[in-house]
Amino acid sequence: MAEKQATREAYGKALVSLGAENPDVVVLDADLSKSTKTADFAKHYPERFFNMGVAEQNLMGTAAGLAAAGKIPFASTFAIFATGRAFEQIRNSIAYPELNVKIAATHAGITVGEDGSSHQAVEDVAVMRSIPNMTVLVPADGEETRQVIKAAAQYKGPVYIRMGRLDVPLLFGEDYHFEIGKANILRDGTDAAIMANGTMVAIAVEAAEELLATGIKVSVVNVASVKPLDVSTIIQVAQRTKAVVSAEEHNIIGGLGSAIAEVLAENAPTPMVRVGISDTFGESGRPQELMEKYGLTKASLIEAVHKVLIRKKK
Amino acid sequence: MRIGELKLTANIIRQNIIKMLIPAKSGHPGGSLSAADILATLYFQVMRVNPQEPNWPERDRFVLCKGHAAPVLYAALAEKGYFPKEELLGLRQTGRMLQGHPDMKKTPGVDMSTGSLGQGLSAANGMALAGRLDGKDYRVYALLGDGEMGEGQVWEAGMAAAHYKLDNLTAIIDYNGLQIDGRTDDVMSSAPLSAKWQAFGWHVIEADGHDIKKLMAAFEEAQKVQGKPTMLIARTIKGKGVSFMENQAGWHGNAPNAEQSEQALKDLKEEAANLG
Numbered sequence A: 001m002a003e004k005q006a007t008r009e010a011y012g013k014a015l016v017s018l019g020a021e022n023p024d025v026v027v028l029d030a031d032l033s034k035s036t037k038t039a040d041f042a043k044h045y046p047e048r049f050f051n052m053g054v055a056e057q058n059l060m061g062t063a064a065g066l067a068a069a070g071k072i073p074f075a076s077t078f079a080i081f082a083t084g085r086a087f088e089q090i091r092n093s094i095a096y097p098e099l100n101v102k103i104a105a106t107h108a109g110i111t112v113g114e115d116g117s118s119h120q121a122v123e124d125v126a127v128m129r130s131i132p133n134m135t136v137l138v139p140a141d142g143e144e145t146r147q148v149i150k151a152a153a154q155y156k157g158p159v160y161i162r163m164g165r166l167d168v169p170l171l172f173g174e175d176y177h178f179e180i181g182k183a184n185i186l187r188d189g190t191d192a193a194i195m196a197n198g199t200m201v202a203i204a205v206e207a208a209e210e211l212l213a214t215g216i217k218v219s220v221v222n223v224a225s226v227k228p229l230d231v232s233t234i235i236q237v238a239q240r241t242k243a244v245v246s247a248e249e250h251n252i253i254g255g256l257g258s259a260i261a262e263v264l265a266e267n268a269p270t271p272m273v274r275v276g277i278s279d280t281f282g283e284s285g286r287p288q289e290l291m292e293k294y295g296l297t298k299a300s301l302i303e304a305v306h307k308v309l310i311r312k313k314k
Numbered sequence B: 001m002r003i004g005e006l007k008l009t010a011n012i013i014r015q016n017i018i019k020m021l022i023p024a025k026s027g028h029p030g031g032s033l034s035a036a037d038i039l040a041t042l043y044f045q046v047m048r049v050n051p052q053e054p055n056w057p058e059r060d061r062f063v064l065c066k067g068h069a070a071p072v073l074y075a076a077l078a079e080k081g082y083f084p085k086e087e088l089l090g091l092r093q094t095g096r097m098l099q100g101h102p103d104m105k106k107t108p109g110v111d112m113s114t115g116s117l118g119q120g121l122s123a124a125n126g127m128a129l130a131g132r133l134d135g136k137d138y139r140v141y142a143l144l145g146d147g148e149m150g151e152g153q154v155w156e157a158g159m160a161a162a163h164y165k166l167d168n169l170t171a172i173i174d175y176n177g178l179q180i181d182g183r184t185d186d187v188m189s190s191a192p193l194s195a196k197w198q199a200f201g202w203h204v205i206e207a208d209g210h211d212i213k214k215l216m217a218a219f220e221e222a223q224k225v226q227g228k229p230t231m232l233i234a235r236t237i238k239g240k241g242v243s244f245m246e247n248q249a250g251w252h253g254n255a256p257n258a259e260q261s262e263q264a265l266k267d268l269k270e271e272a273a274n275l276g
């Protein structure tokens, strides 16, 4: 079994090194620092950590003010509270004035598990993606998270970073290279392509390997940068494979699948199947069981590839 | 500046509020007029700013939480020399720098984009925290409306400012007793304001928001307070200075027509003559 690490765990570690490198980095949390893993930063740099208490609107607004005065704030809470409760603060106090705030949200998607639907953001990418000036990043593993956090800190402007609670396989080594606006082709195959991000990348790789054993060669593209989207890579891969499956732990409305479909519809119409949460809320349960129940598995990706291949042949 | 000059400056700001609303044919006179003395005192007496260098890192900051009163801010900034006064006549027009609500990217001198009520005080807190972290001695000022007290985020920010002992922050409530739908006491009472902010851990000062001498004294007192943010509850008259607008909720968000503008400017010029 591959080694595992939750992206939030990697975030916590990345923040501590970032804190050492850049004295302008400050971190804010809303009484969830043990869960979001910002507690590590708080321990190392107590004077640069601000607990805002259970007050997400004030969390975002305070981050905006810190950024307006030259700081690089990372504002953390669960994805649902960041993008739901504080949507309008993000929109009006951060994105509209284009302030340099990094909204680092953890506990995205149904892999939150037992806490249930009130804590499982399935719409955060959709709402963040629709805000002008916002960059939206969804790392797939620990190494990518580390690089995403670094890139976000170097980039000047608002960034939404979507991370998870669950331990996920470590996919990448230090030779991996993340860049805002770039997708990474992890497997090359000409029969079909799976374009995934977050927790679905590891599953996509497994699906591609199983398909390869049956003679179907599938490309796997990691689209961690949902916005800006790597339009040219997506078009290129779609034109080469002529069959695309998108995969995300998010509602199929408005997320990665929608973003890819928008690009393909306008530039390179391609048979496509979107795998995601089928416009429904999650529920309590073990993360793995929920992923199965909501169709976010290797089997559902393989089925989706078969489906799209039938349409490709027509 | 001397008190007489400050009064005159406030009067010019009021006249310019009316003048900018005429071509705009929309905008918010009531809450702009009520805050003119406060802004005149801040920008021409209290705040350390440099219009030649609007983003000067050492400057005092001002956040207009009640962003709909943008005209009073624009008139004060223009008077101070941040941009040419002709810009005032471009208020709310396509392609111009003066947006309906303050925009820090478009307008020099605007320290925070606002317009959605309830958000400004949080940003002011952030600026005050950053100032302290950087060891800078700048102060942060934030002007809120009394109707704005209805927003939960105001109280989140109020709690946080006291928790973090932001004594470099002075907030002001433009306590004009009116909001859009009528009297604040009828729509959603925020009384007792003073006791609430005291209970939230703030140093509270109450003053006549049209008495420049009292305002100056209040800001001076606030600068001396240690370990606590200060809330200045400024009793004001919405529409102040324009006879037919005073204390009328109906003048919250309507521009005067030609005839009304003439009357408004006449009222204000008379006041100026009496001052001079």
Ligand SMILES: Cc1ncc(C[n+]2csc(CCOP(=O)(O)OP(=O)(O)O)c2C)c(N)n1
Pocket: B030, B031, B032, B034, B066, B068, B069, B115, B116, B117, B118, B144, B145, B146, B147, B148, B149, B174, B176, B178, B179, B180, B238, B252
């Ligand atoms: C979040 C939000 N809700 C509603 C509005 C619309 N609005 C603009 S001004 C106003 C009333 C404000 O009253 P008050 O704070 O007392 O302002 P003032 O009397 O000083 O003009 C409202 C409801 C808004 N700008 N923002």
Ligand SMILES: [Mg+2]
Pocket: B145, B146, B147, B174, B175, B176, B177, B178, B179, B184
């Ligand atoms: Mg009012």
